[in-house]
Amino acid sequence: MIKTIGLRKVYNNDYEAVKHLDLNVGRGDIYGFLGPNGAGKTTTIRMLTGLIEPTEGMVFFNDREVSKGKQELKNNIGVLPESHGYYEWMTGKQYLLFFASLYGMNKASRIQRTNDVLEMVDLTEKANIRIHQYSRGMKQRLGIARTLLHEPQIIFLDEPTLGLDPQGQKDIENILVQLNKEQGVTIFITSHLLKDIERICNRVAIVQRGSLLVEDTIPSLLTTYEAMIEKENVNLEDVFFFLTDEKRGESKHDL
Amino acid sequence: MIYELVKKETKEHIFSRKGIGFLFIVSILLSIMSFGFISVKELSLLDQPSIVMTTFKLLLGINILISMVIGSTMVAGEKEKGTLESLLLTPLTKRKIIIGKLIAILVFWLTVTLISLPYFIVLSNGTSMLPTILFYLYVVGTVLVISFSSIALIFSTILASTKNAMIVGLMIFLITLVPMFLSTTMKKAGFAKLIQSYSPISASMKTMKDLFINKLGALDILVGMVPVFVFFVLALSVSLLISKKVDFLGGE
Numbered sequence: 165m166i167k168t169i170g171l172r173k174v175y176n177n178d179y180e181a182v183k184h185l186d187l188n189v190g191r192g193d194i195y196g197f198l199g200p201n202g203a204g205k206t207t208t209i210r211m212l213t214g215l216i217e218p219t220e221g222m223v224f225f226n227d228r229e230v231s232k233g234k235q236e237l238k239n240n241i242g243v244l245p246e247s248h249g250y251y252e253w254m255t256g257k258q259y260l261l262f263f264a265s266l267y268g269m270n271k272a273s274r275i276q277r278t279n280d281v282l283e284m285v286d287l288t289e290k291a292n293i294r295i296h297q298y299s300r301g302m303k304q305r306l307g308i309a310r311t312l313l314h315e316p317q318i319i320f321l322d323e324p325t326l327g328l329d330p331q332g333q334k335d336i337e338n339i340l341v342q343l344n345k346e347q348g349v350t351i352f353i354t355s356h357l358l359k360d361i362e363r364i365c366n367r368v369a370i371v372q373r374g375s376l377l378v379e380d381t382i383p384s385l386l387t388t389y390e391a392m393i394e395k396e397n398v399n400l401e402d403v404f405f406f407l408t409d410e411k412r413g414e415s416k417h418d419l
Numbered sequence: 420m421i422y423e424l425v426k427k428e429t430k431e432h433i434f435s436r437k438g439i440g441f442l443f444i445v446s447i448l449l450s451i452m453s454f455g456f457i458s459v460k461e462l463s464l465l466d467q468p469s470i471v472m473t474t475f476k477l478l479l480g481i482n483i484l485i486s487m488v489i490g491s492t493m494v495a496g497e498k499e500k501g502t503l504e505s506l507l508l509t510p511l512t513k514r515k516i517i518i519g520k521l522i523a524i525l526v527f528w529l530t531v532t533l534i535s536l537p538y539f540i541v542l543s544n545g546t547s548m549l550p551t552i553l554f555y556l557y558v559v560g561t562v563l564v565i566s567f568s569s570i571a572l573i574f575s576t577i578l579a580s581t582k583n584a585m586i587v588g589l590m591i592f593l594i595t596l597v598p599m600f601l602s603t604t605m606k607k608a609g610f611a612k613l614i615q616s617y618s619p620i621s622a623s624m625k626t627m628k629d630l631f632i633n634k635l636g637a638l639d640i641l642v643g644m645v646p647v648f649v650f651f652v653l654a655l656s657v658s659l660l661i662s663k664k665v666d667f668l669g670g671e
């Protein structure tokens with residue numbers, strides 16, 4: 165569904181945040197996009213969603229190059245940006261109705277769809293409360309509801325569980341799995357919670373300093389690295405540290 | 420689509436606590452001025468055209484100031500609150516976002532003109548100035564408000580913080596005001612003369628004076644108004660061009 169070729173981003177002509185990235189996200193995937201702080205995850209999402217232009221390389225959405233059809237892309241993706249804010253003076257419902265209207269829905273479908281997505285994220289009861297009274301978890305769920313308004317084929321979530329308590333994380337996780345299972349929404353997610361990612365994702369990519377270290381399904385990833393990591397029951401976290409640490413080791417050698 | 424954006428912007432910036440506060444200040448000022456003109460002896464000796472002109476000048480000046488403050492917050496404020504990215508991801512184009520915000524600022528100006536109308540009717544009572552006043556409010560004033568607001572919106576888009584956007588925008592406004600602070604002789608020399616001849620604000624004030632006091636004809640007024648319209652076309656087209664090109668999330 166999403167494919168990139170040689171994606172690269174240089175900021176201010178001197179900082180290479182993303183170096184030659186080739187990614188493949190399939191329809192129906194829950195795709196985990198992992199990497200340490202500053203690896204270039206947010207930068208990559210911004211390029212995939214058309215918010216910033218790549219310095220080099222191409223992004224394809226359903227085999228169509230993104231830079232040639234921004235509006236089509238916008239109509240088919242939902243995005244929850246990294247540290248996003250809300251119009252706190254609106255109620256949750258007003259917020260969703262506002263965005264639904266920006267997607268060009270007519271009044272009847274706006275109201276219907278808003279009620280539907282509120283239900284999906286379990287905010288129906290809080291719909292008429294102003295957002296500034298929402299807890300962090302509720303805001304985050306409202307954000308996810310917003311990404312779903314126009315029934316996108318894929319949603320991008322940049323650290324959707326950031327700052328949430330375990331219950332809040334669990335709630336988001338359940339919502340995502342349900343969306344994927346029941347409505348077939350493809351999900352592209354970044355997170356530092358590797359255990360959760362391992363549980364819900366079928367495919368992951370690990371990036372570091374703008375470079376792709378690996379992209380694979382989780383079972384295949386674990387099998388590949390089992391032999392190299394001297395430990396029983398290797399999990400995603402072990403693979404993550406193994407890959408990112410080894411890289412650090414190499415760069416130390418270089419010095 | 421754009422209508423919904425205008426609605427949101429108006430609720431957030433114009434008919435919000437802050438916006439209503441601004442409107443309140445404008446009405447208080449108008450009341451104080453009118454009361455002053457009518458009651459204080461020396462001031463009431465001023466002829467009616469001068470009174471109307473001073474009131475209009477002040478009203479427009481304050482309104483441009485407020486519009487620029489609101490305009491500077493409109494995009495940079497969304498960057499600061501983290502709401503801009505989601506807006507940019509909707510089918511709204513960057514240009515439509517700017518136009519929507521511009522229209523909301525105009526709603527503010529229209530409200531101000533409506534508030535000021537009764538005052539002008541009273542101040543121009545017994546003369547034939549009202550049609551000219553209406554022309555200045557709804558044509559010249561609107562054109563100037565759009566020009567300055569689009570400048571504020573440009574800087575709000577380019578710069579990351581509301582504060583910086585406001586500072587740069589207000590500096591530009593102040594430069595166009597320079598002639599007001601200068602004596603007549605100073606206006607005749609160098610840089611001051613340059614601003615005096617090209618400042619849209621000076622041009623609008625001068626033509627108003629020409630109409631009311633020097634009683635010049637329509638053609639002279641039109642010629643005198645050229646800076647106003649050149650400034651309008653420049654400010655608006657540059658802002659619409661920039662809005663398409665600029666990286667809204669830049670400067671972070």
Ligand SMILES: Nc1ncnc2c1ncn2[C@@H]1O[C@H](COP(=O)(O)OP(=O)(O)OP(=O)(O)O)[C@@H](O)[C@H]1O
Pocket residue numbers: 175176179181199200201202203204205206207208246671
């Ligand atoms: N607008 C920008 N201008 C210049 N440099 C930037 C900009 N945005 C990000 N960077 C730099 O690019 C690198 C990658 O940043 P990015 O936000 O994509 O990382 P990330 O993987 O999302 O990190 P995190 O896990 O902390 O969210 C960082 O070193 C960051 O400082």
Ligand SMILES: [Mg+2]
Pocket residue numbers: 205206207246322
């Ligand atoms: Mg990030």
